[in-house]
Amino acid sequence: MKILVPISKVPDTTSKIAFTDNNSKFSTDNVQFIMNPTDEWYALTKAIELKEQQGGEVVVINVGLAENEQIIRKALAIGADSAVRVDFDAADAYQVAEEIASYAKTGGFDLIITGKETIDFNSFQVGGMVAEFLDWNAVSLASVLTVEGNKANVTRDIEGGTETVEITLPAVVGATKDLAQARIPNMKGIMSARTKPLTVVVPTSSGALTKVASFELPSKAKECKYVQADNVGELVRLLHEEAKVI
Amino acid sequence: MSVLAFAEVAEGKIKKASFEAAYYAAKTAELAGTEAVAVVLGAASNEELASLGAYGITKVYHANDARFANFDSKAYAKAVSEAANSFGASIVVLSFNPSGKLLAPRVAVRLKAGYIAGAGELPIIEGTKLTAGKNVYSGKAKAYLETSTDKKVLAVSPNSLSPVKGSGTASVEAFSPAVSDADFGTVVKSVDKLTGSVPLTEADLVVSAGRGLKGPENWGMIEELAKEMGAATACSRAVSDVDWRPHHEHVGQTGFTVKPNLYIAVGISGAIQHLAGVNQSKVIVVINTDPEAPFFKAADYGIVGDAFEVVPKLIEEYKKFKAA
Numbered sequence: 001m002k003i004l005v006p007i008s009k010v011p012d013t014t015s016k017i018a019f020t021d022n023n024s025k026f027s028t029d030n031v032q033f034i035m036n037p038t039d040e041w042y043a044l045t046k047a048i049e050l051k052e053q054q055g056g057e058v059v060v061i062n063v064g065l066a067e068n069e070q071i072i073r074k075a076l077a078i079g080a081d082s083a084v085r086v087d088f089d090a091a092d093a094y095q096v097a098e099e100i101a102s103y104a105k106t107g108g109f110d111l112i113i114t115g116k117e118t119i120d121f122n123s124f125q126v127g128g129m130v131a132e133f134l135d136w137n138a139v140s141l142a143s144v145l146t147v148e149g150n151k152a153n154v155t156r157d158i159e160g161g162t163e164t165v166e167i168t169l170p171a172v173v174g175a176t177k178d179l180a181q182a183r184i185p186n187m188k189g190i191m192s193a194r195t196k197p198l199t200v201v202v203p204t205s206s207g208a209l210t211k212v213a214s215f216e217l218p219s220k221a222k223e224c225k226y227v228q229a230d231n232v233g234e235l236v237r238l239l240h241e242e243a244k245v246i
Numbered sequence: 247m248s249v250l251a252f253a254e255v256a257e258g259k260i261k262k263a264s265f266e267a268a269y270y271a272a273k274t275a276e277l278a279g280t281e282a283v284a285v286v287l288g289a290a291s292n293e294e295l296a297s298l299g300a301y302g303i304t305k306v307y308h309a310n311d312a313r314f315a316n317f318d319s320k321a322y323a324k325a326v327s328e329a330a331n332s333f334g335a336s337i338v339v340l341s342f343n344p345s346g347k348l349l350a351p352r353v354a355v356r357l358k359a360g361y362i363a364g365a366g367e368l369p370i371i372e373g374t375k376l377t378a379g380k381n382v383y384s385g386k387a388k389a390y391l392e393t394s395t396d397k398k399v400l401a402v403s404p405n406s407l408s409p410v411k412g413s414g415t416a417s418v419e420a421f422s423p424a425v426s427d428a429d430f431g432t433v434v435k436s437v438d439k440l441t442g443s444v445p446l447t448e449a450d451l452v453v454s455a456g457r458g459l460k461g462p463e464n465w466g467m468i469e470e471l472a473k474e475m476g477a478a479t480a481c482s483r484a485v486s487d488v489d490w491r492p493h494h495e496h497v498g499q500t501g502f503t504v505k506p507n508l509y510i511a512v513g514i515s516g517a518i519q520h521l522a523g524v525n526q527s528k529v530i531v532v533i534n535t536d537p538e539a540p541f542f543k544a545a546d547y548g549i550v551g552d553a554f555e556v557v558p559k560l561i562e563e564y565k566k567f568k569a570a
Contacts, residue, residue: 097351124347
């Protein structure tokens with residue numbers, strides 16, 4: 001089985017979020033970038049688990065500039081067999097998806113596993129878009145995935161519960177929590193990552209369809225109103241009369 | 247031109263999130279000086295379909311085809327896109343709910359439309375340009391995204407608007423999208439609905455607890471408070487990792503994201519990863535023994551005190567309030 005895992009680079013969760021150029025650009029000052037958590041913990045590790053069980057190959061793909069090779073090497077250290085970087089500073093998810101789909105068409109892949117959402121734009125876009133560019137079946141928010149022949153059984157989140165569906169491969173599966181057990185790269189993985197193949201390909205996508213007009217930070221930090229521990233009735237009153245939430 | 251809402255049905259009933267999408271579509275249509283219509287896939291009564299009119303939809307295009315009984319992103323994307331093309335929609339509105347999150351980007355690609363995912367407020371329309379705000383960086387900032395494509399797709403974040411129900415009814419017209427059996431590649435094997443408790447991601451009220459409770463045997467009071475309030479229960483990653491609580495209760499960066507009207511956090515310090523999953527809640531109450539707990543910085547109301555004293559009192563006071 002040949003599996004493609006798109007990975008994305010995002011600011012670390014603990015980064016201070018700030019903007020420059022009249023609030024039009026994300027400020028990268030003092031920001032540490034990481035592999036998007038759900039791409040790493042659930043999508044990539046699930047792909048590796050499937051390969052370990054059934055044989056095959058795991059390829060990671062990233063759309064971005066050379067500076068992204070740090071997270072690509074980490075994916076190789078965790079256990080991907082090879083990597084592809086599309087040398088392109090994409091302006092929106094549509095361009096990213098178009099690049100991934102165009103590479104996927106060349107590769108004979110059975111499965112593409114994506115993360116849930118990136119922790120920067122929280123938009124859940126790339127998986128669905130890639131599926132549509134390829135005209136493949138897709139399931140998102142998957143917490144269980146098993147593959148048998150050309151069928152996959154996927155348990156996905158629905159409102160108020162979960163649903164288990166069978167889909168025919170090739171397909172795109174979007175991960176959510178618990179799809180796989182996160183792994184930390186070991187020394188052997190880190191050493192071998194240096195020599196695993198990383199291919200750089202040139203971009204082919206058309207223009208972006210959306211852009212960020214501006215960013216905005218919350219106007220001020222919340223002011224916490226304290227209630228004394230021996231006056232809990234006051235909290236109930238405030239929640240009812242002031243906050244109007246009960 | 248028109249604005250097209252996708253209204254999803256489950257067992258013949260239109261989902262709550264879809265009424266919100268319909269309302270959003272109608273308000274967007276007002277801004278664009280046009281009308282809002284809706285497309286519904288799968289069986290539903292005419293009365294149910296017409297009820298979309300109460301949220302401002304004038305006409306419902308209904309594909310009453312049994313193959314649409316279960317959500318299939320590929321077939322649904324074809325049908326919704328065909329509806330947008332056939333009925334002259336320039337803007338398609340969906341809910342950013344579990345199925346909408348997968349369907350909307352597919353529809354956007356089919357229509358070569360600019361897509362704004364998780365819009366939290368009505369758009370601004372200036373000529374062919376549409377701009378809408380959405381939360382980014384897990385709620386730590388907001389971005390205004392703009393698109394000027396011929397067709398546009400918007401997915402509205404659930405619980406962003408308070409839809410106002412009017413008295414209108416929508417007319418219903420049959421619609422037969424050109425989908426073939428081969429477009430349906432998803433077969434539902436089983437459904438597992440959580441019963442007896444309020445689903446976490448849809449809850450208006452959430453009571454959540456963490457390591458401060460010291461052990462799983464102490465959750466009785468949390469469950470009792472949640473039951474009294476009709477709230478869902480949640481927990482921090484630390485306690486789901488050690489199996490004090492089930493994984494489906496874990497909220498935060500790597501767990502679920504919730505945005506209830508009220509989030510009560512008991513004995514949770516408020517690590518940034520936890521906040522990322524809850525900071526879109528309307529009101530946050532923090533109960534913690536440690537006055538320096540970072541969660542207080544994100545809280546609207548705080549009690550510095552021992553959960554084992556405060557929570558039982560809160561249950562008692564809430565009962566009094568309810569009885570009053």
